[in-house]
Amino acid sequence: MSTQTNFEWVFTMTRQKRKLFITIILIIAGLIGLVIFIFRPNPLHQTTTIEPDGDRIDDLIEQVENMDEEVQTATNDLSQNLKDAVEQTLTIFTRTDYRITALGDSLTQGVGDESNGNGYIGVLERRLSDHDYRVRFDNFGRRGNRTDQLLTRLDEENSIKRSVERADIVLITIGANDIMRIVRENFLDLNEDAFDLERTSYEERLTDIFEKLNEFNPDAEIFLIGFFNPFEGYFNEVAALEDILISWNQTSEAVAESYLNGHYISIRDLFQLEQINLLADDNFHPNATGYSLMGARVLNEIIPTLEQLSMEQEENVEGNNASLE
Known part of the structure; x- marks a missing residue:
């Protein structure tokens, strides 16, 4: 088997790795050139013979002081050049983007978006790009997922775990299918007792989801x-259905807000707008307009977190720069 030459492996790299390798080489070359510049023979440091004149001793002292000032100025300039070069290097390798992991059901998947805009996640991507935020999204939405199924996926799908471990923000839509299962199983006899009983189990599973996410990454928000409520058009006979959904939302909010890194985003009011069609043809999922409203609400809630992350990054860079002074 033939072996690669010293440089042959460079050409087997991926384009991204090759670009990073070339960048590193250029930086190293620049720093070497800067070091050579610093330690090259400097006319300011050459020995100068000064013939003292007893009658002009004050002028001589002034001349020496001026030379010292020139040398110090040159030294300061070199130090600043070196500092600037290091800062530029740090800037290249400093993480300036953000990671968002989206988990849950068909709302995260974007089902119903007739514009193929990827639902509310697509809205976030476009709006954040407009705000000059560089964000990477990992979308693990899956149509039909309930809380028990999401828990299973968190245990079994390593790709989700890896994404959460690196995430700055985790977004979740889950629970609507838990409610739908009760509706299906009790279609001929819908009553509040069935929903209340299942809500306790839902609370336990949702808590387990938050515990699992914090186990993966306690620093993620x-x-x-x-x-x-997408059911109004079909289940008007269940007068208490709106109250049932309110109680489930309250449970969701209580679980989320019980964690220091937990947040709850209400969207119920968005879908109560009259004379605006916000649902897809299945009368269950949002359409593109509905997802736009949903995305705008979520954006408004996560922007403060992104701004805080941006400030922390700037402080870290400033701290690194200060340590070089």
């Missing part, structure tokens, strides 16, 4: 998005 977790945003749980609440429910809206």
Whole structure:
């Protein structure tokens, strides 16, 4: 088997790795050139013979002081050049983007968006890009997921775990299918007791989800998005259905807010607007307009977190620069 030459492996790199390798080489070359510049023979440091004149001793002292000032100025300039070069290097390798992991059901997947705009996640991507935020999204939304199924995925899908471990923000839509299962199983006899009993189990599973996410990454900010009522057109006979959804939303909010890094985002009011069609043809999922409203609400809630992360990054860079002074 033939072996690679010293430089042959460079050409087997991916384009991204090759670009990073070239960047590192250029930086190293620049720093070497800067070191050579610093330690090259400097005319300011050459020995100068000064013939003292007893009658002009004050002028001689002034001349020496001026030379010292020139040398010090040159030294300061070199130090600043070196500092600037290091700062530029740090800037290249400093993480300036953010990671958002989206988990949950069909609302995260974007089902119902007739514009193929990826639902509210697509809205966030576009709006954040407009705000000059560089954000990477990992979307793990899956149509039909309930809380028990999301828990199973957190245990079994390593890709989700890895994404959460690196995430700055985790967004979750979950629970609507838990409610729908009760509706299906009790279609002929819908009553509040069935929903109240299941709500306790839902609370336990949702707590387990938050515990699992914090186990993966205690530093990530977790945003749980609440429910809206898509059932009104079909189940007007259940007068208490709105109250049932309110109680489930309250449970969701209580669980989320019980964690220091937990947040709850209400969207119920958005889908109560009259004379505006916000649902897809299935009368269950949002359409593009509905997702736009939803995305705008979520954006408004997560922007403070992104601004805080940006400030922390700037402080870290300033701290690194201060340590070089």
